Amino acid sequence: MTFFQSILLGIIQGITEFLPISSSAHLVLVPALLNWNLPPEQLFPFDVLVQIGTLLAVIFYYREDLGIILKSMVRGIVSRKPFAEVEARTGWLTLLATIPAGIVGLYLKPAIESAFSSPAITSISLFITAAFLVASEVLGKRTREIDALTWKDALWIGAFQALSVFPGISRSGSTITGGMTRNLKRRTAGQFAFLMSIPIMLAAGILGVIDLMQIPNLQNFLPVLTTGFLIAAVVGYYAISWLIRYINEHSLLPFAAYCVLLGAGSLALMALTPQSGTASSSGKLADANAYQVAYNPNLEWIVPVITNCQNEITDFQITYQQAASLTAASGNYDVYLSYGTNAEIGANIYLIGSDQLAVAVNASRGMQQIPISLVDSIFSGQTTTWGEAYATCPDCFNSDLTSNSDAIRIWILPEDSGLWSAFTALYLDALPSSFANIAPNARIMYQTLAADPNAIGVLPAGWLNDSVTGLTVRGDNTTPISLPILAAAHSEPDENLSQWLACIQNALP
Numbered sequence: 001m002t003f004f005q006s007i008l009l010g011i012i013q014g015i016t017e018f019l020p021i022s023s024s025a026h027l028v029l030v031p032a033l034l035n036w037n038l039p040p041e042q043l044f045p046f047d048v049l050v051q052i053g054t055l056l057a058v059i060f061y062y063r064e065d066l067g068i069i070l071k072s073m074v075r076g077i078v079s080r081k082p083f084a085e086v087e088a089r090t091g092w093l094t095l096l097a098t099i100p101a102g103i104v105g106l107y108l109k110p111a112i113e114s115a116f117s118s119p120a121i122t123s124i125s126l127f128i129t130a131a132f133l134v135a136s137e138v139l140g141k142r143t144r145e146i147d148a149l150t151w152k153d154a155l156w157i158g159a160f161q162a163l164s165v166f167p168g169i170s171r172s173g174s175t176i177t178g179g180m181t182r183n184l185k186r187r188t189a190g191q192f193a194f195l196m197s198i199p200i201m202l203a204a205g206i207l208g209v210i211d212l213m214q215i216p217n218l219q220n221f222l223p224v225l226t227t228g229f230l231i232a233a234v235v236g237y238y239a240i241s242w243l244i245r246y247i248n249e250h251s252l253l254p255f256a257a258y259c260v261l262l263g264a265g266s267l268a269l270m271a272l273t274p275q276s277g278t279a280s281s282s283g284k285l286a287d288a289n290a291y292q293v294a295y296n297p298n299l300e301w302i303v304p305v306i307t308n309c310q311n312e313i314t315d316f317q318i319t320y321q322q323a324a325s326l327t328a329a330s331g332n333y334d335v336y337l338s339y340g341t342n343a344e345i346g347a348n349i350y351l352i353g354s355d356q357l358a359v360a361v362n363a364s365r366g367m368q369q370i371p372i373s374l375v376d377s378i379f380s381g382q383t384t385t386w387g388e389a390y391a392t393c394p395d396c397f398n399s400d401l402t403s404n405s406d407a408i409r410i411w412i413l414p415e416d417s418g419l420w421s422a423f424t425a426l427y428l429d430a431l432p433s434s435f436a437n438i439a440p441n442a443r444i445m446y447q448t449l450a451a452d453p454n455a456i457g458v459l460p461a462g463w464l465n466d467s468v469t470g471l472t473v474r475g476d477n478t479t480p481i482s483l484p485i486l487a488a489a490h491s492e493p494d495e496n497l498s499q500w501l502a503c504i505q506n507a508l509p
Contacts, residue, residue, distance in 0.1 A: 014235025125168025353508025
């Protein structure tokens with residue numbers, strides 16, 4: 001993702017998060033229609049950060065109201081009269097209104113994630129947003145103020161917010177519709193819609209940040225993503241201010257018309273140019289300067305490197321996909337990146353770098369080294385607690401673990417994994433413990449080690465960071481396990497691909 005793309009998408013998020021025209025639709029459709037093949041590993045953190053940006057915008061805009069509501073809720077709890085004051089009642093009803101969206105988000109997560117990858121479904125959903133906005137104008141009597149809200153109103157409006165978890169259905173549009181169909185005044189419906197967005201956006205933001213911390217090498221593309229975050233926050237603040245003034249006196253029908261035009265136009269454009277937002281089904285994409293790159297999941301840490309190299313070449317676009325092997329890629333690639341052996345280098349297979357395989361633990365374990373005999377003892381199940389490991393090698397730990405009885409949780413890679421076979425051949429004399437857990441790939445291994453202080457496993461050094469530490473293995477004639485990084489080209493690389501591969505080669509050890 002480039003700075004220009006981040007700035008543009010940040011502006012779009014800031015405007016469309018609060019205008020009733022669906023921010024999710026625009027974040028799905030704009031890259032698709034512009035044929036931006038954005039790296040998948042950057043889309044999630046970008047979405048998290050711009051959502052947090054717009055969350056900060058709405059919190060700052062309603063900071064005084066939120067302060068009054070929170071103080072009133074506390075007074076109500078202390079006096080055991082939680083609903084006595086209008087402000088406290090508004091706060092509790094706001095929380096109640098978020099429950100439907102939380103339930104839908106938890107139980108329909110796979111369907112929601114699938115919808116986000118479908119520009120066609122997103123376009124069709126815009127018609128639903130338009131229908132909601134028309135219904136709000138036709139059915140709403142617009143006579144009630146916020147002090148007249150009941151728990152039934154909150155759940156009704158919350159049900160509309162639950163629908164907005166799908167891309168193309170505007171959160172502000174659906175919740176304002178929910179309020180106006182309960183006969184709330186325009187400004188009141190808008191105010192409650194924005195207030196009730198805070199808890200659900202806050203919960204999503206916290207969960208997103210937790211997942212964000214598990215992404216390896218996040219710092220490599222964080223400056224670009226942070227730009228979008230800041231832009232979304234600033235633009236979002238002014239978008240709220242404008243919309244509250246607008247809906248107080250004006251109809252929502254112009255927004256409904258916009259949603260219809262955007263949905264219909266997007267469907268028409270995708271029908272005329274099917275490649276918009278999608279990769280060609282085989283080999284090179286429709287653009288002569290666009291390429292399909294497949295990579296082994298164990299090598300996912302390299303994606304920020306290859307993205308940076310992509311950005312250094314003019315008019316050069318890449319679409320990424322994961323594939324467990326060349327066979328799994330089914331020929332739908334220009335280049336396939338994986339670990340391999342030097343013996344595999346041949347026609348159209350190039351050595352672009354090297355990595356090392358490391359015994360890895362959670363950084364909080366306070367280890368930097370381990371004797372090879374202890375590696376074998378732990379992975380074979382003979383040493384079962386961290387206290388036993390400390391007794392074997394006290395100088396391997398930064399703190400005294402004599403009385404530590406925490407069980408060591410062993411994680412290994414699949415037996416048919418080239419990484420695991422390389423590890424066992426050099427470091428293990430015995431078979432791994434039957435109690436060992438199997439991580440399907442290096443990403444799962446990394447996430448497990450980062451989350452569990454008692455876990456130990458095996459990882460390529462490219463995954464290591466402040467959360468997961470690689471241990472130096474000590475022993476006579478012990479050498480690090482080298483992992484060649486190979487690029488297998490579908491055919492002889494052209495000038496752009498050659499330049500890109502050379503850039504990666506220079507960036508890697």
